[in-house]
Amino acid sequence: MPNTTFETLNISPETQKALTALGYTQPTQVQEAVITQFVTGQDLLVKSQTGSGKTASFAIPLVENIIWEERAPQAIVLAPTRELALQISEEIFNIGRFKRIKVETLIGHTPFQAQARNLKTRTHVVVATPGRLLDHIEQGTIDLTKIKFVVLDEVDEMLSMGFMSQVDDIFEHLSQARQVALFSATLPQAVLDVKDFYVTDPITIEVAAQNAVSTRIDQVFYLVEKTAKLKNLYQLLVLENPDSAIIFANTRAAVDAIADYLDARDVTVETLHGGMEQRDRTRVINDFKHNYFRYLIATDVAARGIDVADIAAVFNYDLPDNPESYTHRIGRTARFEKTGRAISLVSSAQRSDFAAIEKAQQKNDVTITEHVLPSDSLLDKRLPSFTAKQKRELEKKQAKSAVFKSDIMKLHINAGKKTKLRAGDVVGAITSIPGVTGDDIGIISIIDVSTFVEILNGKGKQVLKALQTEKIKGRLRKVSRANQGKYD
Template sequence: MPDSPSSLPEEVPAGSAPPAHDGLADVSVSEPENSLPGVALADLAPALQAACARAGWQQLMPVQSLALPYLLAGRDIMVQSRTGSGKTGCYLLPMLAALSPELRAPQALVLVPTRELALQVEREAATLFAGTGIDVCAIYGGVGYKKQMDALRAGVQVIVGTPGRVLDHLLRHTLDLGQVRLLVFDEADRMLSIGFYPDMKEIQRYLPDRRHTCLFSATYPPHVLRLAAEFMTEPDMLSLSRREVHVAEVQHLFCEVKPMDKDRALVRLLETENPASAIIFCNTKANVHYVAGVLQGFGYSADGLSADLTQSRREAVLEKVRQGTLQYLVATDVAARGIDIPALSHVFLYEPPEDHESYIHRAGRTGRAGSAGTVISLVDVMQRMELERIARHYKIALTELAAPTDADVAQAASARLMTVLEARYRGLTGLERMRVARYADLARDLARPQEPAPGQAEGEENDNLLLLAMLLDACHQERLREGRFFPDAGPAPEAGGTSGGRAGRGGRSRGRRGSRAEAPASGPAAAQATEGSAAEERPAPRKRRRRSRGRRSGEGRDGAPAAAAPDAGGD
């Protein structure tokens, strides 16, 4: 097996792929060194063929044809393929051969970033597993617990869920993962961008030592490779790219916007892309100061770097970037030359460079040391023509990116904020939950629809709802400065070798509160994260009540004063 996922497998020309790989004519495929031959639908076991027939599949998708042999062989594997390419069928079909219908306990856990994807996977699994005795249950946040708890008590073999709600059920003792044989991360890059990493690490404590793990992601930047290293042992890498970035490549995108809308477009892109860290390049020091001021006004951890700064000031700014305390650096070409920032995920060009060579210099700040990276250029109509000339000159594949809408931004920010609120509520002690419950009625009143006030325009929000939105925005602003996916700013570790996370249950004796990632919160914003009213919530687990006795003096966890810590999540 390869030593690590960052070691790129050999490129396999599409023409050399087995005949079974229909649709691979325009797909670039990278397979492991010890690759397995692909399969066609007719090569599968009868039970798997019957499942495909139930789903109406006439043939296998390319990613299914190539990945199924590894999954059926029980090899840990990371699969890179675009969204909608058939990855769900990849990991569901092998479950028919690996799971036991007679054992009424969860044997496979699929973690997904959103409730919509959880429901989609549940529907596809129900079709594939129909009549086999294998049942599936989707568990996700934003709804009550009763229906999910009833399904878990009845006994299901496959759990599809968002990390936050899965952790909730584990803490309530309504879910036992002791029999899990297969762990799947679907759209791992999206899960990490939302902030689910602490929850995923917490869930790992409940998993058996021996299991088969597979990871699916559209891209493999450093934070995804880090996740693989902590959950998998010497995984194989299978990559399918249809004119898209895959491992250790830089994706070149451009977004066409009006000149006066560039600042708003940049903010929207930062919200939807949620970079771990980024440089925003401008052509003039005036634009550097303007853009840095805009980002700071929105609450981002940002600062400018240009030729008019003193050398000591430049060094101070760069040191903050290297230490991970500054998420966004706005810079000119002159000031940014020679910068080497580890794990830089994104480069934004607020305007195209004045010469062709500068584009390569700017883009080269990301995708270093074999990591993936993304370069996004903001251009108007005339600048787009210049950018396309640069792309032709260097034979760069440019892809147009639609400008995010306000609805896109709201959805992305809300998903991340929900992970924070639910994680904070999970971290409360019994007394703290009682304190929060005092505001449940107020939160309900604020969220209740009201009659329009005299002179209020149609569609305009009422004052009470805006008060609640203000509290949520305050929580969002509090978390903006913690943009990294992981608490440390070092490079992603190699995924080869046995991961430290395989300790499994061995770490439970130390208690699960040690990795808790949120400090207590109170007020209507926290109450809004509950499932209706406080009466609907169960009391904290017995262990948590015992441990809370030592904090009467006001100390936080681990004996330190309570303070905010990196994001944990729930969906």
Template sequence: MMNFDDLNISDEIKKAIGDMGFDKTTPIQEMAIPLALKSRDITAQAQTGSGKTIAFAVPILEKIFIADRSPQAIILCPTRELCLQVAGEISKVGANIKKLKTLAVYGGQPIGKQTRVLKKGVHIVVGTPGRVIDHIERGNLDLIGIESVVLDEADEMLDMGFREDIVTILKNTPHQRQTLLFSATMPTEIRKIAKNYQKNPKFIKVANNRKNIPKITQYAFKTDHKHKFNDLIKLFEIYDIKSSLIFCNTKKGVDFVFKHLKKQNYAAEALHGDMSQKTRDRVMNKFRNGNVRFLVATDVAARGLDISNLDFIINYDVAHNYDSHIHRIGRTARAGNTGHALTLVSKEDYSNFSTIKKESKGKIIEKKMPGDEELENIKITRILNDAKKSIKIDNLQEYIKIIKKNSSADITTEEIAAALLKKIREN
């Protein structure tokens, strides 16, 4: 890894990156930034969380001419959440560039508000393909001055049916533009776009073994389809899970898990493609602020979500392939933290699981779901371990006096401790 100070970039950008807490580049940044600064087209295969936003933000910002208030760069993202995340990151990298204007445009927000900002003038537009097309057709967005186009998470955009919109937008930009394409996978459709709309692109690939993957502890538990939900609840109890993102493969599965969690009084919400943007925003805000502890989602609904401090990911259904699995579990262990990914594997899931386990190269450890007696022992051990920690770090003198005062020849301190343990365990 090289230092950002070693890159041929402005002091304003170097200072902003330093203020963000970064001094060394990630592999994608080290490979992409020098090439992009030379105006090369790039096709980069890199996972979410690899640092790719800074990899394209830096060269874009270096080219911005502040005096020109028309769009000079456009970044296409699959979801509203990712748009906001990318726009926020660009604003941080460009924090010391005076009068820089960046705007996120996406569906679900009144178009009038976005139109007013566009009319005032912006340098960088970050948008979902559908809303960008909408602004172009309404005459709000003119791409004649675009020098840089970024396709972020291109494979996700194609999976969501945005291919025609992407092509339309690319055709509306000048031929002499720089095109930077970032994708976690490289299916044939992505390669076609690269061939048709990029000029001799340099291909970059960052290996799947992302820095944070080793910090994710992955366990898989065999289950039976009819016992799967009960085993999900067991996982909550085994690992003392207070909050989690739970993945299902279908909307029907999401609704089933969500409804049954609610029946058992868990603070849960569902997230899937049938919901309006307003509903999605409301659900995500509740999850981020802690009012909802368990979010049950499909892969499509969860795309672009950036959730911090998430310790557990649970795969209620096994992902369809390894790339989807990596996308899912990559939402824990962010920013150098550790995390857990737990997967329930029924007979119906086993074919997909076998493929994913093979590609994970031993990172997924198969464990047996504990029986009722073992589960009870796990819970009691957790309570006792918490008590032992408290003995070491808390001042318990007042409580010791109370226990001694209430003990006698008929009631020993051990019996009081046992009764308290029973009361705690049953509540």
């Protein structure tokens, strides 16, 4: 159905408005398939390539089916990594902006009590890693009685990371009256073996895109000596001279060694691995998304949490453990119909292991071509261009949420729970302003001494001006525009 639109899929005007702002002009194949089948109420098993718009395919029907008035969570999305959970939360939040959908992210290495407090307020969707959600279940800080929808994203990765026993425990606490959707970029036998525990008679959706990611990635490998890998990686960076790249290594020690080697050669890089504090991991990913540096050196923690349209190349400094992980790694490039490069460094001892990866790619009619390391004379010719690019200032990118700035203004009210301010007090004050209705009020977040409220439909300035003299709960409050982050 080439003429399918979000309107013909019966998506609400509010959600269509958000999708238009985010640049979703027409449903992708997986979005059309999932949205169409979701309304049947049946469980789903979905295989869809990375970069296909998969997150929006389940975010849209979740947003559409949420009952706003209900205070307890109605949907749970489980993800294998914190980074992916944060990415999914952002997507659901943005798509649900005009429907005022409240999303809470439950991940480790972030304050548990803050999450527990937020869960006491109206929460529509919970996005979580399995371990942290299980912590909240065991502590009694989350109400699961209203859960109607459950999404398991990247099921193959959850299996390989050993999370399924935790997922099993979570399912034991959920009502049987639920709709479950399993998503995976690959469907290895291990996924098929466990699916019946989570889904009943699922509709299987397998999206084989005509312009598959694997066919848009130029995949090459180089045979290298193990002792010369750092030198060879630098040479290949000079040769390829990509605008941006992710360099994958298998251990924290390797990540640090690569960073030190490149830093000594005046190549600006950042690192990402599981040993970092969560706030530092989040900062690095946000900085990379918004083009604050060119090259990210990472363990596989990054393969599931970076959604960037134009990563030019992926380098496998270390080979991944299996062909599925290779697919996820190289899928960080060539996203959203773009092209990309995947370069692997293969030692002689790894040649037989790499053959399994080659065989898996051949099933997609893709050949990984062997190239010869560049000569010194060629590198001498390329080095000036590489050096010049390193010195060139990057053009910064805005956050996805920045597209809403003209329509949505976030206000800060200098009062909160400690002064017994309630959402109804805020709504009452704002709707008393001539020309402003409840439809113009977005998400309200009340914390100890502050309240944040989104004003929709371009009425932010009007409300801000009026609240300078309009009393809220019987008193004038200091109201200002909320501080914007560096990515807005």
